[in-house]
Amino acid sequence: MQRGTLKAWFLVHKWTSLVCTLFLLLLCITGLPLVFWEEISHLTGADPEVAPAAPGAQRANVDDLVKKALAQYPGDVPLFFGWDDHSPSVYVNTGARPDTPPPEMHTAILHEYTGDVLPAAQFNEGVMYFLYRLHTDVFVGLPGMLFLGAMALLFVVAIVSGLVLYGPFMRKLPFGTLRTGRSRRLAWLDLHNVLGIVTLAWALVVGLTGAINTLAQPLESAWQDHQLREFAAQYESRPKPTSFASLDAAIARARAAEPAMKPAFVSFPGTGYSGNHHYGIFMHGNTPLTERLYRPVLIDVETGEVTAQPRLPAYMTVLLLSQPLHFGDYGGLPLKVLWGLLDVLTIVVLVSGLYLWLKRGSTDARVAEIERAGLVGNGEVTSP
Template sequence: MTRAAVQAWYLVHKWTSLACTAFLLLLCVTGLPLIFGEEIAHLAGTEPELTAPPPGATPVNLDVLIDKAKAQYPGNRPLFLGWYQDAPVVYVNLGPTADTPPARMKTALFDAYTGAAVPAPQFNDGIMFFILRLHTDMFAGLPGKLFLGAMGLLFAVATISGVVLYRPFMRKLDFGTVRRARSTRLKWLDLHNLLGIATTAWLLVVGLTGVINTLDEPLYDSWQKGQLVELTGAGTGRPVPTQLGPIERAVAEAKMARPELRPAFVSYPGTGYSGEHHYGVFMIGHSPLDQRNYQPVLVDAATSRLTGVPVWPLSLSAMYLSQPLHFGDYAGLPLKIIWAVLDIIAIIVLGSGIYLWLGHRGLSLQRRVLEVVESGVST
C-alpha cells in the first residue's frame, strides 16, 4: 500500500474513531447488563412465577382482563395487550392517551387462566429500564436513536478502516504479535490491533444490527403511511371509533386468518402500530427464529371483524430479527456469555484507542504514516 493510501485510510480511521468512541463506550458498558436482562430480572424477583395451568383449563376472556386493567388504573385506556412466551401471563399496557410513550405507560399483569392479578414491578421502573433508555436513545427519543445510529455507522467505517490498516502493520510482524518487552504504548498498540482484528466480524454484526434497531420508528411510520393506508382506507374521512369492539373476538379473527401462528401482542388504534381504526394482532411462529418475526393481522376496531393480512416489509423483518442478534439472545445463556466476553473485549479496544490517541497527539501525521509504511507499526 502506498504512503498516500495509508495516509488517507489513517485519516478515515482516526476521525471516525474519535467521533464515535465515547458513545460506543457508553453503548458497550450499558449493553453488558442488558445482555443478561432476563437473568437479572429473575434474580431480582421481578418476573412472575406461576404454576402451569391444570389440564383442560381454558384462558380467561380477554375483555374481562381489559376491564380489570382499567379498574386497576382508573383514567387510563388500554394501549397494548400481550402474552408472555414462557409463562401463562397476559399483560396490558395502559396510558391516558393513545400516543402515551412507553416511559409513562402503566402495566397490569394477570394469570391467563384464573384472571388473578399478578404482582410485578412496572417495566418502566428501576435501574434496568434506566440503562435501557440510556442504551437506546439517551433519553432523547427519536433524535437520540438516530444520533446513536449515526455513531454506529461511523463505528462500522472505523472498524473497516482499521482492518485495512492492519495489513501494513503486519508487514514486518507475525500475526498476533504483542511486543511486551517494548514500551507500554507499543504493547497496547499491538493489543489494540490484535483484539480489533480478532473481533471484526462481531463488531460489525453488533454495530450494524444496532443501527437497524434505531430505525424502528421511521420504518413503522413508512409502513403505516404506505401499505396500511391502502389496505385500511385511512385518510378517507372515516371517524376514529369511540366504542371499540371485543378484543377477544378480534384475536379469534386473527387466529382464523393465520391458524398456523399464535398471537404475541395486540396494538390498539392510535398507538402507532395499526393505524387509527384497527387492532393490530401481531402473530408469531413456534420455532426460535419465527418467534422473532411478526406477521400482523388487521382487525376493524369498531366491529372486531377481519380487515386483511398485510405483507410485512422486509425492512421490519430485518429489524425484529436483528434485535436478538444484537444482544446474543438466540441460543440461551451460553451465547449470552460469549456476547458478554466479546463486549468486554470491545470495551478494551475502544479504551485502548483513546489511550493511544492521547499519547500520540504531539506527533505529525507524516511521522505516523511513516511508522506504518516503513516500520510496520500502525497508529
C-alpha cells in the same frame, strides 16, 4: 499500498475512532447489562416466576383480563395486549389516551389462565430502563437515536479502516503477538490490534444492527403512513367506534386466519398500529427466527370480522430481525454470554485506542511505524 494511501487510511481510522469512541464506550458499558436484562430481572425480582397452569386449565377470557388491567389504573384506556412466550402470563399496556407514548404507559401483568394480577415492576421504571434509555436515545428521543446511529456508522468505518491497516502492520508478526519487552505503547498497540481483529465480525454486526435500530421510529412511521394509512383511508368517512367487539373472539379469528402462527401482541385502535377502526393482532412464528417476524391480522372492532392481512414491507423485516441480533437474543443464555464477552473485549479495544491517541506521535511517525512493521520496499507497502 502507496505511502500516501496508507496515510489516508490511517487518518480515516484515527478521526472516525476519535469522534465515536466516547459514545461507543457509553453504548458498550450500558449494553452489557442490557444483554442480560431478562436474567437480571429474574434475579432482582422485577420479573418474578409465574406458576405454571394447572393440567387441563383453560385460558382466561381476554376481555376479562383487559378489564382487570384497567381496574388497576382507573381512567386509562387499553393500548396493547401481549403474551409472554416463556411463561403463562400476559401483559396489558394502558394509558391516559390512545396515543400515550411508552414512557407514560402503565403495565399490568396477569396470569393467562387464572386471571390473577401478578406483582411486577413497570417496564418504564428502574435502573434497567434508565440504562435502556441511555443506550438508545440518551433521553432526548429521536434526535438522540439518530445521533447514536451516526456514531455507530462511524464505528463501522473505523473498523473497516482498521482492518485495512492491520494487514500491513501485522504481516510479519505471528497472530496474537504482544511485544511487551520494548515499550508500553507498543504493547498496547499490539493488544489493540489483536483484540480488534478478534472482535471484528461481532463489532461489525453490532455496529450495523445498532445503526438500523436507531431508525426504528422513522421506519415504523413510514410503514404506518403508507401501508396502514392507505388501508385506514377506507374508513375515514365512518365515525370512531364507540363500542368494541369481543377481543377474545377477534383473537380466535386471527388464529384461524393464520393457523401456522401464534399471536404475539394486540394493538388497540388509535395506537398507530391498526388505525382507528381495527384491532391489530400481530401473529408470529414458533422458531427463534420466525418469532421475530410479524404478520398483522386486522379485525374490525365493531363487527369482529377479519378485514385485512397485510404483509410487512422488507425494511420492517430487516428492522425486526436486527433488533434481537443486536443484543444476542437469538440463542438463549450461551449466545448472550458470548455477546457479553465480546462486549468486554470491545471496551478494551476502545480504551486501548484512547491510550494510543494520548501517547500519540505525529501522523508521519505512526505511518513509518506501520511501514517498519511490514513491508516497505522503495516507498511502497506490499499488499497483504
